[in-house]
Amino acid sequence: MSTPQVSRRQFLGGSAALLAMMGVGGLAGCSGGNGGSGSGVATGGIELTDTFTMISVAGNDSFDPIVGTGADKVTMHSLYDNLFMFDGEGNVEPMLVDTYEQEGNVVTATLREANFSDGNPVTADDVVYSWDMLRADPSQGPYMSNYITDVEKVDDKTVKITVVRDDTSWLNILAETIYIIPNGSYDPEANDYASTPMIGSGAYVFESVDEARTVTLKANEDYWGGAPTFKTVVVQAPVDSSTSLVALQNGEVNCVSMMAQTAVETAREDANLNVVEFEAWGQQMLGVLVGDQAFRSAIFHAINTQNIVDVVTGGAATPATQFFAKKLLGEDYDGVVTFEAYDPDLAKEELAKSETDLSQTYTITASDEAGAQCAQCIQQDLSAIGINVEVESVDTNTWSSKLMDQTLQMFINALGTDMLAVDSFIQLLFGDTSVYYYPISDEMKAKVAEMNAIPSVVERHDLVVELLNDMQVECPIVPLYDTVNYDVYTAGIEGYLPSSAGTYVYYLGKLTK
Structure with a gap:
């Protein structure tokens, strides 16, 4: 994967997604089962709070929305929205796009009313700029050119996308790869994107990253898709599956992405956990x-x-x-x-x-x-x-x-x-x-x-x-x-998309309890 997930899926395959074998650590103090307000009890008996904690398959070494290397997609898709998104079956549907139509190799897309986390509206200028930055990147641009050749502004809320192929594979690219950022904002020489992300229009905003590269996000209460149920999201670096499973069973984390098959059968036997299996x-x-x-x-x-x-x-x-x-x-x-x-x-x-x-x-x-x-x-x-x-x-x-x-x-x-x-x-x-x-x-x-x-x-x-x-x-x-990819998460959480186990694209703002 996802290659991907090169954490871009086009490079890594995610489903060429890559799981990482890293040292154990960073579980304590970031519990999804301790602290927080608005707590509830899941069907299986694990307490759910306002904090959702996830063990990812990649480290959060970078938050750069243009250069994908080192970026973890769980965090990136929480901070930055795309023009399209995946549904539960892995099909593509509009996200920041409201409506679109295709005539031959030209796609005309109208944007929905949405704001960045600083309150500024998402416009066609932002979409064109995001494409221009990605196209100019030496690692991403050449691959993008196999599917999309140009993105042009029609008016403030409309863009014209010129695609290469006479099928709909361009939809996947716009759901997977192109994160929308504010016009004129990308400057890797002046900003350290390893420590601080850019402004996005996603369901969450950045709060902190620690030495273990554990990321804490806070809900974007003004998110165009509605205020997220989980007010805090904690994304931890990968650990081995046995450690991840114990953390799930103890309520220390709420989700493990792409769990190894060796631990899945044990997870299936635990009434506190749900297992998602996705071909x-x-x-x-x-x-x-x-x-x-x-x-x-x-x-x-x-x-x-x-x-x-x-x-x-x-x-x-x-x-x-x-x-x-x-x-x-x-x-x-x-x-x-x-x-x-x-x-x-x-x-x-x-x-x-x-x-x-x-x-x-x-x-x-x-x-x-x-x-x-x-x-x-x-x-x-x-x-x-x-x-x-x-x-x-x-x-x-x-x-x-x-x-x-x-x-x-x-x-x-x-x-x-x-x-x-x-x-x-x-x-x-x-x-x-x-x-x-x-x-x-x-x-x-x-x-x-x-x-x-x-x-x-x-x-x-x-x-x-x-x-x-x-x-x-x-x-x-x-x-x-x-x-076959497996995700395991706490029973009682609703809105989890089965396709996330296969695409490695998560929409945490849609989760409820």
């Missing part, structure tokens, strides 16, 4: 950013995905036989290109053709608990054919930095971009604007460019199928299994 657009996969084609092919055929599924999910998932998650493939591509990859003998034959340095120890980088377990299984599989790897577990933001610095060699992540099509995901991974650097052939890169130049999604179909088949030959990724 994600993501697929757990190994990305291989080093080596020649024979080396990558050897890895592709050496990995026992059934063993990984048994170890990591307890057999709950199914080994992948397609390159992207079934939910992302949709009706047009599901079942069109399939494979049975695991073949240790073939893996050894492929490795014998490789000119990659086999005396080197390569690193598999994981950024969540499930990923680390997958990596350990893969380490054994690759050792069996003569490839030495070590497993590295890092937090989300370190993973992001390594990706941007091009220092990742192999990585485990659940990649997939919610609401986007197969062709756009191929462009995201392998196109010339991609932040990934898979060592694919020039011929495959040329096909991706050719695909992207075809304006009709329907007319791209055959070339997309050809590219999916090319991926079996060049093996830049090894699909492991489709992911």
